[in-house]
Amino acid sequence: MSISHSHSVPSTVSPERIQEYGVGLFDAIPTKSALKKALKKGHIRVNDRIASTATMIQGGETIVYAPPLLVIPKRSFKLKLQVIYEDDHLAIIDKPAGILVSGNQFRTIANALSQNLEVSPEQDAVTPQPAHRLDFATTGILLIGKTAESLRRLSKLFEEKKIRKCYYAVTIGEMNSSGIIDKPIDGKKAVSTFKCVASQVSPRFKLLNLVKLEPETGRRHQLRIHLSELGNPILGDRDYTPENLILKGKGMYLHAFSLELVHPFEDRSLVITAPFPERFIKLFPSLGKL
Template sequence: MIKVETHKVPELKNRIRLQEYAVGIFQTIPTKSGIKKAIKKGLILVNDETTSTAKYIIGGEKIELYQSENEEVFTRLQLDLEVLFEDDYLAIIYKPAGILVSGNKFVTIANALTQNLQKSKQQDAVKPQPIHRLDYPTSGLLLIGKTSSTIIKLSALFKNKEISKTYFAITIGLMNSEAIINSPIDEKESITNYTILQTVKSERFGFLNLVKLSPKTGRKHQLRKHLLGIGNPILGDKEYFLEGKVLNGKGLYLHASILEFIHPFTKEKIYTSKELPKKFTKIFSIT
């Protein structure tokens, strides 16, 4: 057998089964099912001894992952993510534009989380999971759960509208300085508040606006649909656009900039922000 990875267990508050603890500690086997298979095949050793899925980890152990010599090497995703906040329960990362949050593709944010985040020491630690979605062309902050109880609590916060999200977009055409858009989406209540921060003249588009957006609901493509619905689509949107007003080659000018909520376990107020991408500041001077 060939040794692939080694992990040193830190001090733990409570003992935990190996098959639960080992999820996320190895870059080459990120899933619980993969860990169980490796244990049963004798490819995971604890303190130089083969073990079983019933083994308890108490802290201080050396855990090694091996690979059969005739087994193909697992190809893992190489994607460095910017982590803006992280503790034992959750994380907030920056999602670049042009990457899927999750799905059947190899290159997704979900597939890159294990290698970019520290494994939680909580007993219900799981493979890190995104709590909400951002569209493929949208950049910005993404909230991640690292334990099963955190994922449940954060999902409840979203459902109860206790997580505040702020976006910035560049839109096309003249707009009112501020307004509430409440057009239903898929026959469901949908509310978006917006405020114009700056407006500039554009030879091609007439006017461009830097808009601050505060969605009060979370429908699919809500911001893009709402802005097109009032005749002011987002610059670079190739799905929700006005004829002759499509900008090619620069991507979508929509950025999830701020997340605010009360931490479900520590009860501290979390406020995380990410500055606007350079393509925004090339059009608008931001102070």
């Protein structure tokens, strides 16, 4: 079952591939990347034929975008998730450690969402999908879209940096009380701010710190890379920690603590927090009061 949107191409247009002409043509596919995905999935037809990125628009065609309303996976991954917030358009869950958000594997958060969330009554309801990503070992706040329009609006809010995220990490070694890390990652601008909230002596690591982090950009592994480059890798981070400081068997101490945004369909602010994992509280008991 699907709901379709159509567009009549003026006869006066100059010949152009649909992957250029179709950008922004429909609200749910505002970017070239989103358009390519829709084409790859076969959701776009030109004159009743499934289009590809190579399809040429000459003028006078009818373009139809018909995404499925609700696609229930053949198998859902059985995993009980803590739902912190939910309405007809979006949801926010507390992601556990040690599981992928999405991808080609079966054991993902994405494949467990349908059994944990209510089906949206909105006309453009889709299978719930994560609106962003958290690393495999990271815990905490994960934002979910339940409709096509919600996913589009949430994506736009992230692109416009209108969603504020706050993380906490436990880091190794003596560090400054606060600062801004402005170092490119893979040639792209990457900025993170940090504040050392508390520190304690550690027999093995000499000093452990509880650090509040706010990324201003969203590069892959940004906080982990920035802290490692600062000389204060995250406790339990196997990828960016010197071999002699790797903590095995207890996971990585990085937690997506809060998320703040204006609701994409309502004129009100959402400020949501996720409780700290027990392993954080064991190191810093004061966290149990936050």
